[in-house]
Amino acid sequence: MKLLISNIKTLVQVENEPRKWVAGSDMAHLNCIDDAYLLIEDERISDFGKMEDMPEFDGVEEYDATGRMVFPSFCDSHTHLVYAGSRELEYTDKIKGLSYEEIAKRGGGILNSAMRMHEATKGELYDSALERIHEIISMGTGAVEIKSGYGLTVQDELKMLRVIKKLKETTPLTIKSSFLGAHAVPAEYKGRQGEYVNLVINEMIPMVAAENLADYIDVFCDKGFFTVEETDRILNAGMKYGLRAKIHANELDYSGGIQVGVKYNALSVDHLEYVGDAEINALKGSATMPTVLPGAAFFLNMPCSPVRKMMDAGLPLALASDFNPGSSPSGNMKLVMSLACINYKMLPQEAINATTINSAYAMGVEDELGSIAKGKIANVFITKEIPSVEYMPYAYGSNLVDLVILKGKVL
Numbered sequence: 001m002k003l004l005i006s007n008i009k010t011l012v013q014v015e016n017e018p019r020k021w022v023a024g025s026d027m028a029h030l031n032c033i034d035d036a037y038l039l040i041e042d043e044r045i046s047d048f049g050k051m052e053d054m055p056e057f058d059g060v061e062e063y064d065a066t067g068r069m070v071f072p073s074f075c076d077s078h079t080h081l082v083y084a085g086s087r088e089l090e091y092t093d094k095i096k097g098l099s100y101e102e103i104a105k106r107g108g109g110i111l112n113s114a115m116r117m118h119e120a121t122k123g124e125l126y127d128s129a130l131e132r133i134h135e136i137i138s139m140g141t142g143a144v145e146i147k148s149g150y151g152l153t154v155q156d157e158l159k160m161l162r163v164i165k166k167l168k169e170t171t172p173l174t175i176k177s178s179f180l181g182a183h184a185v186p187a188e189y190k191g192r193q194g195e196y197v198n199l200v201i202n203e204m205i206p207m208v209a210a211e212n213l214a215d216y217i218d219v220f221c222d223k224g225f226f227t228v229e230e231t232d233r234i235l236n237a238g239m240k241y242g243l244r245a246k247i248h249a250n251e252l253d254y255s256g257g258i259q260v261g262v263k264y265n266a267l268s269v270d271h272l273e274y275v276g277d278a279e280i281n282a283l284k285g286s287a288t289m290p291t292v293l294p295g296a297a298f299f300l301n302m303p304c305s306p307v308r309k310m311m312d313a314g315l316p317l318a319l320a321s322d323f324n325p326g327s328s329p330s331g332n333m334k335l336v337m338s339l340a341c342i343n344y345k346m347l348p349q350e351a352i353n354a355t356t357i358n359s360a361y362a363m364g365v366e367d368e369l370g371s372i373a374k375g376k377i378a379n380v381f382i383t384k385e386i387p388s389v390e391y392m393p394y395a396y397g398s399n400l401v402d403l404v405i406l407k408g409k410v411l
């Protein structure tokens, strides 16, 4: 099947020579073609260019996009969107002044979600995650990484990962899964954290690998959660099973998480509220994508990650939603861009690079997604009529996605 999108006002994020990521000052540059066409054959992009250069195409279904723009779908490289229940009572506690760590200490937070995860059936988890997936698709996301980490027992971690596997098989999104057994220490292991780490290493990782349930391995390496030494042991064990690291780091302190992530050639280190020169130096020259989660920092009222300092040092930067019930109950990547522009002073072009090509890299799909390039999978959205590219993050409360195409199919 051939689908031609013609008269596109602006075709955004085009690449003739596909790149792995965009870094430093290049992030302020976005390749676009005005008055463009895009040809999709089956599930892939086969051609694009200026309308005036468009050849005659036979047997195409045509969609006239006059006044509208075409973007590559967002890649959301960090979410926890399989979960049971919601945590708005903690939201009220937060409003009253309790910190994320205080809520966690009182048995709220991740442990609260773990209790509900234990009670939920696979079917319930699948249905609620599917609703969230339909919502993020309608807001322009075309690829998403989903973590386990609300199970915290062998059986419940496997349950979560099996649900993610079913979502991979049954939805049009491109999905990557990460095993996050070391998300929090379950209540029954209180005071015996080392034993829980042993359980993650000796039982969970081998079983996850045996069923091929995860693409990556994650650890919450931060103050009050898992130490650098524990993270090192877990990542080392994961590596032996072919699970590349992709970790939570430096959200609550200068935890050493970034350095241990880089040591294991992590695909990404995420959160990064606490980043100084040592962390930047560790990231320089590495293959690890620094990833910032503006929705979580907004929701928890946390300091902003020093993104300008990282980009000035020549680093690339990705943005993701962190969609989860505790610290970021939204998977709206367009809002993530707006928050990045307003709170972190990122330029709209930087935010678009960070939510497309760079976040594609951060979930290992940059060869297939994240830009408009010949041969890549046709995950794109057509906007409503908008005046400029900058209008996307500017109009922060409007869903400007008009039509979604995933794997070449109009949804």
Ligand code: NIG
Binding pocket: 080, 109, 110, 113, 220, 248, 251, 296, 322, 324, 325, 326, 327, 328
């Ligand atoms: O990325 N920081 C650690 N984990 C999640 C929060 C999960 C939760 O509170 O349920 C996050 O923000």
Ligand code: FE
Binding pocket: 078, 079, 080, 248, 322, 324
């Ligand atoms: Fe997270």
